[in-house]
Amino acid sequence: MTANTIPVAFIKQFESEVKEAYQRKSSKLRGSVRTKTGVRGASVMFPKFGTGTAVQKPRNSPIPPMNPDHSSVEVFLSDYYAGDWVDKLDELKTNIPERQLLANAHAYALGRQTDALIVAALDGATTARNVTGTGDLADSAGITKAKILKGLEMLNANDVPDDGDRVGLVSPQGWTNMLGITEFVNSQYIGQTDLPFGGQGMEMKRWLGVVWLRYTGLSITSNIRTGFIYHKSAVAHAIQEDVTTDITWHGDRAAHWINAMMAMGAGLIDEAGLVRLKSTET
Template sequence: MSTSIDLSFVKQFEREVHEAYQRQGSLLRATVRSKNNVKGASTTFQKIGKGVASTKARHGKVTPMNVDHTPVECTLQDFYAGDYIDKLDEAKVNHDERMVIANAGAWGLGRKTDELLIAQADQTTSFVGNFTTGLTRTLLLQAVESLDDNDVPDDGMRWGLLTPRQWSIALTIPEFASADFVGDDLPFMQRNRTRSWLGVNWMRHTGLPGKSTANAVCFTYHKNALGHGSGADVTSDITWQGDRAAHFVNNMMSQGACLIDAEGVIEIRVDDTATIPA
């Protein structure tokens, strides 16, 4: 057997980890403003202010808008997800242990990516609701109205995150659930994660603050309101540990998140213990 066969094993494992991370890892990375291949410990996103039009006298000078540019720093952090694969254990199991470890590591890193973004979204001070009820038609309308009031673009890049319980409650709201209001994608038959309603792409997410408690938080936000920086995407390293008679499989990444524009993120405060209407 070739002495370099382990190199092929490492490359195949790393590809599997990357594919698992993209497939079932992070749900939110593609829904925010993102920078890849960041060099250094942080990166900066620019928040651009609003321009103001003005008049001028004939042959007079145009008044500059002096559009405000606010830099928002996104600090990167290093994260690891590793485990051992005992050499003799591999002969005793009837499943692909390598795939199990690959998926566990990739999904763990994916959840960490979403955790970073959700923690930043939770820094906003704009909210609707007061934790006294489950999701209602009024709360959904108020959340979208708040984005409109803040001049957040309605350009197809608005996103909404609901806990599984609030998603179930939303499906009891005719305007949200019925194809008569939102097109052909019948809610109880759809296979994808998202549902477009009032210009917002809604999805279920199990990592929202306070899930399954009486003080849960859902979100609506615009893609450009949150930033994600990646200095090192998900990579893998496999080493033989002779004293343990096992391979140590380590997956790692260097990433960070930041809140670019608080006005582009709206909290929906709900009671996640509310019953689903009959």
């Protein structure tokens, strides 16, 4: 018996289920960053284009070029796998949808890894991007209104576009802190449609021009959690191979090896496009 004897419909259905679960429930951050697909080679360069300055000129004289800075950020690709054995006879003894459960498990594992790559890129920012101060701005405080406003002030000072593509990431405890901010939850400030209790539940909402996400994978060191506010264009996500699956029969094991895989990477393009919100958690 060979892999070719496995029904083609089964393989196609399993792969489609993995991709659907990956897009539907797994990666939360993939759509919040700048993405490039179809990458070839071990790395990819993301261009970084500087700003120019308009100038005056004497009548009939040549127009001087602005010569904005051009640079690039290299993002390296890594391979990731999620695999499991499925015993042929075990499939006959269970009353659970084994294929669907495995498809979800593989997709969720790859999705968490995708988000971990993006968070690692955000963590690569220097301490200069930290919101610092005393009182409500201190690392010893939670996620406060003052801390958020200071972070937005830092972005505005760098002319980061306020165009709807700003994203805020906070932990579950940070989200609880934000629910204590009147302007974040009171319909008199934000209207009924933007309340965090409706629509997509307690997970996501727009406030102060930022799409806020409650995310569990933020790094923590000595009870200091690191959250972020960033612009989509400031972070790069490179995809060489999107989520794919492979199913192979192993006669010596009387089992199928079911594997999902991807090749991706992430990097920080522009530090000026993000700030870090440090807060203490119990």
